[in-house]
Amino acid sequence: MLDAKLRPLIDPPLNAMGRALAGVGISANxxxxxxxxxxxxxxxxxxxxELWLGLALIIANRIFDGLDGAVARIRGPSQLGGYxxxxxxxxxxxxxxxxxxxxSSSNTLPALVLVASFVLTGVSFLAFAVIAAKRGEETSAHGTKSFFYSTGLAEGTETIAVFVAMxxxxxxxxxxxxxxAGLCVLTVFQRSALAITQFK
Structure with a gap:
């Protein structure tokens, strides 16, 4: 939901760092x-x-996730890189x-429920992308991507905010x-409703 809105803010610094990294030969992969x-x-x-260390590594992961896309835009994206x-x-x-x-064992059930909701959200996201690609549809709402990114209530930004809160x-x-997990399930219904109206 927030990913596309944040792109104009985060892309300029990421692209600047991406140019520097590409310039010294670091690949997106x-x-x-x-x-x-x-x-x-x-x-x-x-x-x-070690929750504070975990939090720091989560943030580092997201920085690198942004940088690989920035480098790919500079050096030219590849289908393998997108995969x-x-x-x-x-x-x-x-x-x-x-x-x-x-x-903690008290976390086991909610963790399983959340992972299951991630699987459902991921399936709906990738299925939508496959069909959109077959129809030749494109979108730039999430920046330049290797395949079609459909918008949903639960996206990357919301997920990281949740991980930070945890x-x-x-x-x-x-x-x-x-x-x-409930928001992820709502995202599946939202994306399915969009598919019903868009794919005929």
Whole structure:
């Protein structure tokens, strides 16, 4: 919901850093995999009870996720890079609830519910993208992407805000997880309604 609105604010500094990184020969894929390692490290830190370290690594992951796209725009995007980017994103997204689930047994059920909602949201997102691509549809609302990005209530910005809240308020993990899982399910219904009107 907020991703497209934030693009005009975050793209200029990311593009500047992307030009510098591309200039010294750093590839977008290298940034993608580095970001993934940082994000998974954040999940491990959370599982071990190091929530502040986990939070720092979550933020680092998002910075690298922005930089890989910036470098790709400078050096030229690739389909393989787009594939790696979305796989890394979803691997990171499910790892953070998993980390909280390992941290405390009281977190296990809400973590499972949240991961399940992420799977549903991801399926609706990717299915929409596949059909939109077959129809030749394009959108620039989320910047230049390797495939069609459909807007929803629960997107990357909201997910990171939720992860930050979980790290800052770990006692409220269950409540936060259930509420956000509900928002993810609403996103699936929202995207499905859009598909009904758009795909005929």
């Amino acid at each position: 290298a940034l993608t995999f580095t970001g993934l390692a940082l994000g998974l490290g954040g999940a491990v830190a959370i599982a071990l009870g 790696f980017d979305i796989v890394a994103d979803f691997a990171f997204y499910v790892s953070i609830p998993l980390g909280f689930g390992i941290l 790290c800052l308020l770990p006692a409220w993990f269950g409540t936060i997880a259930y509420v956000y």
